[in-house]
Amino acid sequence: MSELAIQMAGVEKAYRYFSLRDIRLELEPGQILGFVGPNGAGKSTTIRILMALVHQDDGDVRVLGRSMPREQAIAKRDIGYMSEDMRLYGGATLAWHMKFVASVHPHWDHDYAQTLLRRFSLRAEQPIKVLSHGERTKATLLLVLARRPRLLLLDEPTTGLDPVARYEILRELTDVMSDDRRSILFSSQNTQDVEQISDQITFLDRGRIIESSDKETFVERWRRLQLDVPPGVALPSLPEVTEISASGRLATATINAYTDEVAAAFTRAGATVREVQRMSLEEIFVANVMSSRKEASA
């Protein structure tokens, strides 16, 4: 196995009102990692640490085999970073930006940049200030992609975009993956984007990683059971159950590690399992956050 694209272990960063705790993250080459968390979870801080824009208080950070922040100059040649707070020059045209980025990056791929212009329906001669939010995001992504970096660190690339722009961006990201040496970490509040294109999914909440796994394992493990609970029957407390909500005879149990044994345990207790439902990534995410917050406050 070649070196990991991203390797973080025991990473800590404390601010006055917020801290990142014990962040552990690994990304293999050729994979996409979806980084999901509510606002203020610490997604951007984590990504900035990977870019050495913020230095960790403690812990090891290696990006493309380089130790960060020490070897950031070498590592950054192969990283494409994009975030909300990156600003293009409003008065300058996209063509001017393309020329500028090409002049400082020897691997700038002119043909690919032209292809991206067409696929993103952008016009190079337009000044940045007349572009819509979606066009501006696509323009920024074009400048990052045409450098053909080995690792893309994208901080909420699809937030606030209309469905067509989101599709265009996700399409380009999956295209990047036809080269199995390249990797992408992208953060999002939109679980649907993450569910479709990610190989690995990491949930972050309040500065901690609450769950991290490959996507198929994630959706395979979580289930929701619809139960019929006759009066007098007490449901067993199982470690796999993260939540039970009941109204009358009907109850809904959320399970984070489903096996047939879980359903059998409910049946033995006297309940009837009416249905075993799969959950969408969004439902899994919310259930995960709620149960980890409950544990933290208990």
Add this chain to the structure above:
Amino acid sequence: MPVYTVHNNMHSDLTISHADRRPMYLQIIEQIRHRVAIGDWKPGHELPSIRALAVATRVSVITVKRAYLELERDRVIVTRQGKGSFVAENVDLGLQLKHEELSQHLTAAAEIGKHLGLTTDQLVERLRETAEPSAGEHGDEEVA
């Protein structure tokens, strides 16, 4: 209007739906099975590489990998190290179609059962009664 020819190949017709609650790997499995069943992909036909299919269908590599593993297990495809994946030589096409047909009927039965308020166990019991009529004589007592 720019034409995006890169994806205008055979396997790009596989589509993933978000409205479909089944996991994405199952959707891929079903579409490949169907393609084999109707003879679009004949025995020996080379499947796109996992990565190529992931790119074409816009889903993650791990999802396609999972689908291929299941198809291998069910002997619909065979994977030769370093060569790629191929439609198995001895896939019984008629059998494949029958399997698909059965899936559709079962899905329909499950839907109706849900409307009737039957539990999964009750539904299974009904199926048992239907499949083994002689063994179902005591079934009525249990339901009552």
